Amino acid sequence: xxxxxxxxxxxxxxxxxxxxxxxxxxxxxxxxxxxxxxxxxxxxxxxxxxxxxxxxxxxxxxxxxxxxxxxxxxxxxxxxxxxxxxxxxxxxxxxxxxxxxxxxxxxxxxxxxxxxxxxxxxxxxxxxxxxxxxxxxxxxxxxxxxxxxxxxxxxxxxxxxxxxxxxxxxxxxxxxxxxxxxxxxxxxxxxxxxxxxxxxxxxxxxxxxxxxxxxxxxxxxxxxxxxxxxxxxxxxxxxxxxxxxxxxxxxxxxxxxxxxxxxxxxxxxxxxxxxxxxxxxxxxxxxxxxxx
Amino acid sequence: xxxxxxxxxxxxxxxxxxxxxxxxxxxxxxxxxxxxxxxxxxxxxxxxxxxxxxxxxxxxxxxxxxxxxxxxxxxxxxxxxxxxxxxxxxxxxxxxxxxxxxxxxxxxxxxxxxxxxxxxxxxxxxxxxxxxxxxxxxxxxxxxxxxxxxxxxxxxxxxxxxxxxxxxxxxxxxxxxxxxxxxxxxxxxxxxxxxxxxxxxxxxxxxxxxxxxxxxxxxxxxxxxxxxxxxxxxxxxxxxxxxxxxxxxxxxxxxxxxxxxxxxxxxxxxxxxxxxxxxxxxxxxxxx
Numbered sequence: 001x002x003x004x005x006x007x008x009x010x011x012x013x014x015x016x017x018x019x020x021x022x023x024x025x026x027x028x029x030x031x032x033x034x035x036x037x038x039x040x041x042x043x044x045x046x047x048x049x050x051x052x053x054x055x056x057x058x059x060x061x062x063x064x065x066x067x068x069x070x071x072x073x074x075x076x077x078x079x080x081x082x083x084x085x086x087x088x089x090x091x092x093x094x095x096x097x098x099x100x101x102x103x104x105x106x107x108x109x110x111x112x113x114x115x116x117x118x119x120x121x122x123x124x125x126x127x128x129x130x131x132x133x134x135x136x137x138x139x140x141x142x143x144x145x146x147x148x149x150x151x152x153x154x155x156x157x158x159x160x161x162x163x164x165x166x167x168x169x170x171x172x173x174x175x176x177x178x179x180x181x182x183x184x185x186x187x188x189x190x191x192x193x194x195x196x197x198x199x200x201x202x203x204x205x206x207x208x209x210x211x212x213x214x215x216x217x218x219x220x221x222x223x224x225x226x227x228x229x230x231x232x233x234x235x236x237x238x239x240x241x242x243x244x245x246x247x248x249x250x251x252x253x254x255x256x257x258x259x260x261x262x263x264x265x266x267x268x269x270x271x272x273x274x275x276x277x278x279x280x281x282x283x284x285x286x287x288x289x290x291x292x
Numbered sequence: 293x294x295x296x297x298x299x300x301x302x303x304x305x306x307x308x309x310x311x312x313x314x315x316x317x318x319x320x321x322x323x324x325x326x327x328x329x330x331x332x333x334x335x336x337x338x339x340x341x342x343x344x345x346x347x348x349x350x351x352x353x354x355x356x357x358x359x360x361x362x363x364x365x366x367x368x369x370x371x372x373x374x375x376x377x378x379x380x381x382x383x384x385x386x387x388x389x390x391x392x393x394x395x396x397x398x399x400x401x402x403x404x405x406x407x408x409x410x411x412x413x414x415x416x417x418x419x420x421x422x423x424x425x426x427x428x429x430x431x432x433x434x435x436x437x438x439x440x441x442x443x444x445x446x447x448x449x450x451x452x453x454x455x456x457x458x459x460x461x462x463x464x465x466x467x468x469x470x471x472x473x474x475x476x477x478x479x480x481x482x483x484x485x486x487x488x489x490x491x492x493x494x495x496x497x498x499x500x501x502x503x504x505x506x507x508x509x510x511x512x513x514x515x516x517x518x519x520x521x522x523x524x525x526x527x528x529x530x531x532x533x534x535x536x537x538x539x540x541x542x543x544x545x546x547x548x549x550x551x552x553x554x555x556x557x558x559x560x561x562x563x564x565x566x567x568x569x570x571x572x573x574x575x576x577x578x579x580x
Contacts, residue, residue, distance in 0.1 A: 010330055011461040012303005016486065037462040038300050038490040058370065079391055081440070095468050098436075100391030101370050139497030143464035145433065173302040173461055174329030177433040197335035197547040198307060205330065208430040226538070227545035251541065256514050259485050 001159050002288050003152075003167040005034070005186045009202030011173035013192045014222035017255050018277075019170035020044040020264035022190075023129045025281040029166035031127065032155040033134040034182045036120065036147045041170045044264050047125030047132050055122050055135065057146045058099040059114045061092045067111035074103035074112065095140050117141075122151060124158070131158060145181030148172075152182070175205050183209060187291040188216045190246060190284055194223045195230035203234065207241060216291055217243040218284050223251035244287045247280035249273075293572040294446065294455040296474035298498070300490030302461035304480045305510035305534070308544055310458040311336040312551030312561045313568075314421060320453030321421045326442060326470040327460040328411060328426040328435045336549050339418035339425075347413050347426070349390040349437045353406035354381045365394035365403060390437060410438040413445075422452065435466045446473055463490075463497035471498060476572035477505045478531065478564070483515035491519055495528065504571035506531035508564060531567035532560050 006019040020041060023031050033041040061082075063074065068089040075083040075090055082096035083103065092103075092112075104112045119142070122135035133155045135147055155167045169186070172178045183189065189210045193203040203219070210217050219238040224231040225248075235245055250273075258268050266274045297310040306327075314323045314337055325333040334341075352365070352374060359381045366375045373387035374394050385408050395403050411429040415422070426442040428435055449455050459470035471477050477498055481491040491507070498505060507523055512533035523530050534540070534557065543553035551561045 010303065010332070011301065037464040037467075038493055040301070040486040040489060043485045043489055077392070077396065095465070095472070098389055098391060099370055100389055100393055101368055102391050102393040102396060105368050105393065106396060137464055139463045139493060140468045141464055142436075143462070143466075174435075175428065175430055176329045176435045176466075179329075180431075180433050194545075196545040198330070198332035201332060201335055202330045205430050212431055223541070226541045230545060251538075253514065256484050260516055262485070 001156065001165060001167065002291065003169065003186045004188045004190060004284065004288065005169040005171050005182050006190045006192060007171035007179060007182065007206055008173060008192045009175060009206035010193070010198050013194045013199060014249070014255065015192045016040045016044070016170055017259070017265060018192050018220060018222065019168065021266045021277045022281055023168055024264045024266045025278060026166055026168050028164050029130055029168045030155050030159045030164050031130060031132040032151055032167060032169040033132070034148045034151060034169050034178065035172045036135040036137045036151070036178070037143045037172065039134055039136060042134055044259065044262060045127040045129060045132060046262060047123070047127045047134065049123050049125045051124045053122055054118055055120045055147055055150065056116050057119045057144060058117050058142070059101070060094055060097045060099050060117050061103050062113045062115060063090055063092055064111050064113060065089045067109055069109050071108065074107055077102050077106055120147060122147065124154070131162070133158070143178050145177035148178050148181040149184070175209050179206065179209065183213045183215060186215060188218065188284070188288050190218045190220060192220050192222050193234060195221060195227040195234060200230065200234055216287060218246040218287055219243050220246040220249065220280055222249045224248035226251050244283065246283050247276060249276055293475045294450065294457065294473050295476050295478065295568055295572065296457040296459050296471040297478045297480060298459040298467060298471050298494065299461055299480040300463050300494030301481070301487055304482045304487055306458055306461070306480050307332045307336060308510065308550050309478065309480050309508055310456055311549045313456055313565060314418065315549045315551045316558065316561050316565060317421065317454065317456065321456055322449040322452060323418060323421050323423050323456050324442065325425040325458045326439055327458055328428040328438050329460060331425050331427050333458045334423070334425055335547055337418035337423060339416040339423035341414045341416035343415040345413050347410045347438050347441050348407040349388070349410050350392065350405045351385045351388040351390060351408045352383055352394050352403040354383050355402050355404065356381055358400045358402035360400055362399065364397045364399065368393040368397050386433065389434065413442060422449070424449070435460070436469055439466060439469050443473060463493045468497060471501065474503060476568050477503050478508055478568060479505060480508045480510055481519055482511045483509055483517065483519045487515070488518045488522065492522065495526070504574070506567055506571060508532045508534070510534045511536040529567065532564040534560060
């Protein structure tokens with residue numbers, strides 16, 4: 001069993017449109033949307049939910065106004081600016097609370113409760129391209145990577161059970177915790193980038209992360225024709241890093257049109273774009289075959 | 293006043309909007325890039341950085357000789373950053389959230405404050421304005437601590453004029469943290485199924501904050517009417533629409549500020565600025 005994660009560093013580079021097409025082209029795969037903050041893959045794949053589970057992670061401090069004597073020690077101790085004065089007592093801002101338990105443990109009145117946090121839901125579904133695991137955090141929750149790790153574990157276990165060869169993951173933008181969690185133990189990262197200063201800047205940062213994990217990298221330049229010179233620069237840089245070039249995809253309204261039809265690009269009758277994606281996917285699979 | 297430019301989905305044009313607002317902002321302002329994982333504003337504003345400092349978070353350092361293996365530190369830590377294994381006290385510095393709990397509860401003084409590098413905070417000037425950016429160290433998992441340190445500069449920056457924030461995408465903790473201090477939120481979206489889905493999430497996430505909010509619809513002639521319909525049904529004012537044009541995409545790809553490169557859009561961004569000012573001053577969550 002192998003695992004591919006599609007990442008980009010920068011949001012909006014076209015990860016999900018590419019990942020959706022690869023989901024169509026992949027054989028015997030399980031799909032996984034690791035963007036638990038703002039997931040979009042389900043919009044293309046229309047998953048039929050087979051099971052749904054609550055995701056609990058960490059705790060949050062809640063001050064009981066009845067027991068609080070307003071001494072303010074919690075506010076003094078809190079390093080996250082999460083405790084506010086509220087009349088004679090204190091109150092925790094749940095959006096700022098880190099769930100560190102310091103105020104709970106050190107409150108002289110034992111006035112602070114520490115309930116577990118229900119942060120979101122996760123799902124196992126069927127799609128026209130195979131099974132899919134995905135999730136949705138509740139707005140404002142910490143995207144700690146724990147949910148990403150859980151989804152990956154679930155996808156791998158299901159792949160084992162069902163004898164599937166590939167776990168194909170749509171990743172998240174950035175380089176923080178969710179991305180680090182999505183990189184853990186993966187065989188290959190496909191970095192979708194765009195020929196803009198932001199695209200190159202964020203590509204270099206996420207590539208550095210891949211190098212730390214010693215993950216093999218394939219680079220796909222989306223919207224390449226917006227700036228052919230910069231596309232050349234990105235490809236030249238990728239080659240010096242020893243990355244595989246997974247092709248160039250043009251800037252085309254067909255991407256939005258396919259999205260509106262809830263189709264992936266390779267399901268549309270645009271033979272030219274389908275051919276590019278087929279070639280990219282073949283290159284990615286060839287690279288995957290060289291992974292130990 | 294503090295203004296935040298945010299969006300549920302990455303790539304909708306936050307930086308296009310914030311860099312253009314910066315170019316056309318009347319009066320003194322500090323431009324703040326709080327998208328610390330992928331800060332891009334500097335690539336367009338090309339600030340002169342005069343002060344680049346490393347940012348640190350406090351993590352415990354253990355003195356084995358003083359430790360009695362009482363486990364008080366391990367018991368309070370919620371992040372598996374400190375533990376006693378067999379007979380050894382182990383600190384996993386990269387897991388630490390810097391809450392100080394272990395230091396506070398250790399009865400033996402076996403822990404002292406050490407530090408982990410979060411990234412850097414860069415300050416300088418971009419044209420007429422001041423510029424501040426947080427940039428997360430590659431390999432650092434947590435963006436909120438670095439963002440918090442940048443946000444702690446806001447009282448000082450506010451004394452000089454307005455603050456324009458380029459916020460990280462999404463609707464989880466960092467995105468909320470970035471707009472918490474704002475007097476007004478600009479939500480940048482695009483009229484595509486992805487854009488609309490993430491816009492709804494952002495609207496749900498930000499509405500409880502009770503701040504005036506307006507939308508900017510980028511690439512407004514692509515896609516469908518779902519975003520516009522949703523805005524109308526929910527009383528979200530649309531403060532600007534930027535039609536799709538290859539010229540915008542190309543100007544952006546050359547690192548140009550769109551409002552500078554395409555003079556025909558200047559009016560759009562000036563209109564946006566006026567809506568933002570009116571909304572922040574009026575404090576009406578649905579200011580039109």
